[in-house]
Amino acid sequence: MTQKKSKGVIAEKKNEIMGSLKKLGIKIYDQLDSGVFPTITMPSRSTENIHYDPDVRQYILGEKSVTRSARNIRHVKPFTQLAWAAMFSNELTFHRKTSTLRDVYYSAQAYNMTFKDQQESNNIITDLETATGRSREDFNIFPEERSAVFGDLTIEYTVPGYEGKTLNLSSHPDGVLIGPALTSSEFASTTADKVIAIEKGGLFTRFIEENVHKKHNAVLVLTAGQAPRQTRYFIRRLHDELKIPVYIFTDGDPWGMHIAMVIISGSANAAHLRDLTTPDAVWSGVWASDIVNYKLPTDPLDDVDIKRLHELQRDPRYQGDPLWQREIKTFLKIRRKAEQEAFSRYGLTYIVDKYLPAKLYDKSKKKK
Amino acid sequence: MAQATFEEISASDFFYRNRDIAGFTNPSRAIFAAIRELVENSLDAAESLKIPPDIYIRLSFEGEASKDTQVYKLRVEDNGSGIQPRFIPSAFGQVLYGSKYKLKQMRGTFGLGGKMAVLYGQIMTHQPAHVTSSTGSAKIYSFKLMMDIQRNRPLILDRKVLINKEQWHGTIVEFTLEGDYLRARSKILEYFKQTAMVNPYANLTFVDPKGRLYKFTRATKVMPEPPKETEPHPYGVDVELLQRLIQVTPYKNMQEFLKNHFHRVGDITAQKFQVFSGLTDASCGKHGKLAYQDINWTGGPTCSGCSKALTFSSSKNPKKLSHQEIVRLMQQLKKFKEFLPPDASCLSPLGEDLLKAGIMKELNPEYLVVNQRKPATYAGHPFIIEMGIAYGGDIPRKNSFVIYRFANKIPLLYDEASDVSYRVINSMNWRRYKVSPDMPIAIVVHICSTKVPYKTVGKEFISDRPEVRKEVANALREVSRQLQHFLSKREHVDREKRRLSVFAKYLPRIAEFSTVLAGKERRPDIQKLIKSVQKYDTEEK
Numbered sequence: 001m002t003q004k005k006s007k008g009v010i011a012e013k014k015n016e017i018m019g020s021l022k023k024l025g026i027k028i029y030d031q032l033d034s035g036v037f038p039t040i041t042m043p044s045r046s047t048e049n050i051h052y053d054p055d056v057r058q059y060i061l062g063e064k065s066v067t068r069s070a071r072n073i074r075h076v077k078p079f080t081q082l083a084w085a086a087m088f089s090n091e092l093t094f095h096r097k098t099s100t101l102r103d104v105y106y107s108a109q110a111y112n113m114t115f116k117d118q119q120e121s122n123n124i125i126t127d128l129e130t131a132t133g134r135s136r137e138d139f140n141i142f143p144e145e146r147s148a149v150f151g152d153l154t155i156e157y158t159v160p161g162y163e164g165k166t167l168n169l170s171s172h173p174d175g176v177l178i179g180p181a182l183t184s185s186e187f188a189s190t191t192a193d194k195v196i197a198i199e200k201g202g203l204f205t206r207f208i209e210e211n212v213h214k215k216h217n218a219v220l221v222l223t224a225g226q227a228p229r230q231t232r233y234f235i236r237r238l239h240d241e242l243k244i245p246v247y248i249f250t251d252g253d254p255w256g257m258h259i260a261m262v263i264i265s266g267s268a269n270a271a272h273l274r275d276l277t278t279p280d281a282v283w284s285g286v287w288a289s290d291i292v293n294y295k296l297p298t299d300p301l302d303d304v305d306i307k308r309l310h311e312l313q314r315d316p317r318y319q320g321d322p323l324w325q326r327e328i329k330t331f332l333k334i335r336r337k338a339e340q341e342a343f344s345r346y347g348l349t350y351i352v353d354k355y356l357p358a359k360l361y362d363k364s365k366k367k368k
Numbered sequence: 369m370a371q372a373t374f375e376e377i378s379a380s381d382f383f384y385r386n387r388d389i390a391g392f393t394n395p396s397r398a399i400f401a402a403i404r405e406l407v408e409n410s411l412d413a414a415e416s417l418k419i420p421p422d423i424y425i426r427l428s429f430e431g432e433a434s435k436d437t438q439v440y441k442l443r444v445e446d447n448g449s450g451i452q453p454r455f456i457p458s459a460f461g462q463v464l465y466g467s468k469y470k471l472k473q474m475r476g477t478f479g480l481g482g483k484m485a486v487l488y489g490q491i492m493t494h495q496p497a498h499v500t501s502s503t504g505s506a507k508i509y510s511f512k513l514m515m516d517i518q519r520n521r522p523l524i525l526d527r528k529v530l531i532n533k534e535q536w537h538g539t540i541v542e543f544t545l546e547g548d549y550l551r552a553r554s555k556i557l558e559y560f561k562q563t564a565m566v567n568p569y570a571n572l573t574f575v576d577p578k579g580r581l582y583k584f585t586r587a588t589k590v591m592p593e594p595p596k597e598t599e600p601h602p603y604g605v606d607v608e609l610l611q612r613l614i615q616v617t618p619y620k621n622m623q624e625f626l627k628n629h630f631h632r633v634g635d636i637t638a639q640k641f642q643v644f645s646g647l648t649d650a651s652c653g654k655h656g657k658l659a660y661q662d663i664n665w666t667g668g669p670t671c672s673g674c675s676k677a678l679t680f681s682s683s684k685n686p687k688k689l690s691h692q693e694i695v696r697l698m699q700q701l702k703k704f705k706e707f708l709p710p711d712a713s714c715l716s717p718l719g720e721d722l723l724k725a726g727i728m729k730e731l732n733p734e735y736l737v738v739n740q741r742k743p744a745t746y747a748g749h750p751f752i753i754e755m756g757i758a759y760g761g762d763i764p765r766k767n768s769f770v771i772y773r774f775a776n777k778i779p780l781l782y783d784e785a786s787d788v789s790y791r792v793i794n795s796m797n798w799r800r801y802k803v804s805p806d807m808p809i810a811i812v813v814h815i816c817s818t819k820v821p822y823k824t825v826g827k828e829f830i831s832d833r834p835e836v837r838k839e840v841a842n843a844l845r846e847v848s849r850q851l852q853h854f855l856s857k858r859e860h861v862d863r864e865k866r867r868l869s870v871f872a873k874y875l876p877r878i879a880e881f882s883t884v885l886a887g888k889e890r891r892p893d894i895q896k897l898i899k900s901v902q903k904y905d906t907e908e909k
């Protein structure tokens with residue numbers, strides 16, 4: 001059993017975040033104080049400025065930048081909203097309170113800063129992310145949670161009231177919600193030597209029941225469909241701080257494949273952010289070739305699936321590892337798709353007993 | 369075989385049988401028509417003296433007549449010129465009294481004035497009319513009259529003479545009639561409002577049967593020049609008028625006849641026309657009888673072949689023209705291209721200032737522009753178009769413009785959609801002027817003419833003649849252009865105001881938030897920035 005430790009990461013990060021928010025405040029303040037209309041310059045998020053960077057293996061923003069000026073009649077309102085959002089985030093971070101996007105929308109009204117709709121307030125939060133280069137989760141603004149984690153990992157809380165308390169993530173058989181308290185925790189110790197991310201709740205539960213975490217020394221992560229950003233960030237931390245490999249199991253269709261890809265290489269929407277990707281993570285299945293090899297029960301691909309496959313074929317993120325193009329071609333050839341649950345035709349434990357070991361060890365050998 | 373019987377009917381009998389023509393169509397229309405006939409007479413009477421009119425109208429309830437109609441007493445008092453006593457019985461008791469061989473811009477839609485009203489009243493209630501009038505002389509004459517409809521003669525039932533101590537001049541008419549005021553009420557009030565608009569120098573006071581008082585007070589005492597009488601223009605005559613003129617003329621030859629009874633016809637034009645129409649022969653010693661085009665008219669008529677003076681055959685006596693010759697004369701008058709165009713100096717337009725005053729007074733608009741066109745003519749009749757366009761104020765926002773139509777200073781309230789103005793307004797490309805029909809806009813059109821080109825006998829709308837349409841369209845374009853300037857300027861000012869308010873709203877918040885975020889105590893001073901937005905923009909313009 002190995003013991004791994006990573007401490008202080010969270011505390012350090014909090015200081016950095018507050019620093020960057022304060023810097024923004026001082027910049028605006030100083031401009032105003034010297035009688036100048038304040039401006040904020042940030043990278044442009046327009047589609048022509050989003051590029052795929054093969055070196056960092058994710059989408060990044062290019063050289064183009066936009067300047068928001070309080071002098072501009074069309075900018076002054078969003079500028080004010082941005083200043084408010086920065087102040088609000090600073091307060092959240094300072095008081096170690098958390099909030100959701102919905103919360104932000106309503107909180108604004110308490111400051112007499114109304115947003116036209118949820119979308120407008122979401123956009124301002126994305127502006128704040130872009131201007132500071134930090135994700136909103138760093139400012140304690142979280143979406144609704146639905147993903148979970150289970151396994152032998154002991155975390156130490158940093159949230160108010162729980163500081164220093166620890167929790168072993170195998171202590172609750174439904175798994176532990178990946179929420180603000182968990183993502184802001186330090187990792188204390190673990191025996192795990194790998195992370196297995198699973199798309200669907202049913203399989204996640206099956207893995208726990210079948211003691212996959214013990215049998216394979218794994219931390220199990222439920223992405224619950226497309227992984228939320230905090231979950232992607234959490235997976236990245238597991239990989240970086242514990243220095244363990246990440247395996248991803250999804251449905252055998254273009255959508256499942258892309259869930260894995262977003263964990264690995266991120267999304268265009270988050271091109272302004274770093275630390276959300278885990279480039280070394282591995283998509284372990286269900287592959288199109290698994291459908292063939294394991295003779296899985298299938299459904300035909302429909303038109304939307306086919307269209308999506310063609311899109312992915314051209315997507316720069318799918319150009320690196322030849323695995324992707326190979327699997328896309330296989331999908332297009334067999335024109336079938338299969339869910340993770342399809343393995344149940346061979347009995348409920350088949351996937352754990354036979355399929356999983358085959359995929360895990362075959363793949364990890366190849367990787368090393 | 370059935371035998372048709374023919375009988376001659378008098379003029380008053382004719383109108384009795386055809387009262388629809390004069391606007392007395394139904395009980396509500398009748399009461400409206402009676403009021404307007406008398407009010408318009410009164411306005412004309414005051415205007416002829418150039419005295420600002422003071423008109424008092426009272427309609428009082430006398431009793432029920434039928435399920436839908438009541439008997440009312442209508443009294444109209446004015447401070448106009450008054451009527452000479454010897455004319456009073458005929459003026460109110462005889463239809464088509466007087467000889468109209470001259471033309472004048474008049475309000476009265478039919479020239480029937482109050483006669484039709486009195487006639488209608490008599491038909492329905494069989495009550496006499498009371499007419500009191502003085503021209504400002506020492507005496508006031510008061511008549512109690514009825515009309516002998518079959519013979520078209522006034523019947524004087526009573527006649528009184530009063531001493532006029534205060535040199536009062538004016539006319540008071542009172543008679544009873546049957547009608548439906550409740551239905552007519554909104555039309556009557558609209559009529560007064562619009563009459564007040566186009567006669568801003570008049571005081572109108574109306575007391576309705578419920579005792580409600582409606583007062584329209586004058587905004588000015590300035591009056592337009594009264595219209596002048598004028599001879600008919602040769603292009604505008606018909607056979608009937610020619611025959612009447614021939615009957616009454618004292619002149620014994622065509623030269624004098626043409627010169628004295630027609631507008632803008634002088635010695636030379638009369639001579640030219642006679643040769644043109646073949647009424648007279650022109651000849652020269654060398655070439656004999658000359659055709660019209662062989663005569664050189666400049667510098668005294670000479671023969672264009674030999675430059676010799678001409679001799680003319682004697683001018684005919686108009687009274688000796690045969691019926692065929694009269695018809696031919698009328699045709700030639702219309703064919704001859706060298707009559708001078710009618711002169712508009714006889715017209716009495718309102719003028720831009722008065723039109724403005726009237727519209728301001730009744731609509732209180734935020735913006736108003738008026739335009740008076742130069743005189744134009746149609747079929748020998750001069751006319752002038754006056755146009756106003758008003759924005760905002762009391763003008764309601766609807767899905768169409770509010771259109772006020774006037775002819776010779778009276779409002780036209782019916783058949784709007786058939787009027788030439790309505791058509792011009794609706795065929796205009798308003799988007800070019802950045803104007804849309806949902807804006808609170810009123811368009812005022814006034815046509816004045818010696819003969820208003822009404823389309824039908826109902827005389828409620830102006831016909832779509834190309835000459836009139838062109839003038840209306842040009843006037844409308846002119847005022848619309850100015851409205852567009854106003855609107856775009858206002859929009860600019862509004863935009864600037866909005867702009868400033870945006871900065872004034874947000875800059876302090878930015879200061880507030882950044883102060884907290886930066887952890888500072890003192891708020892930065894942003895007044896300078898807000899001011900700079902203002903200054904910058906005034907320079908920008």
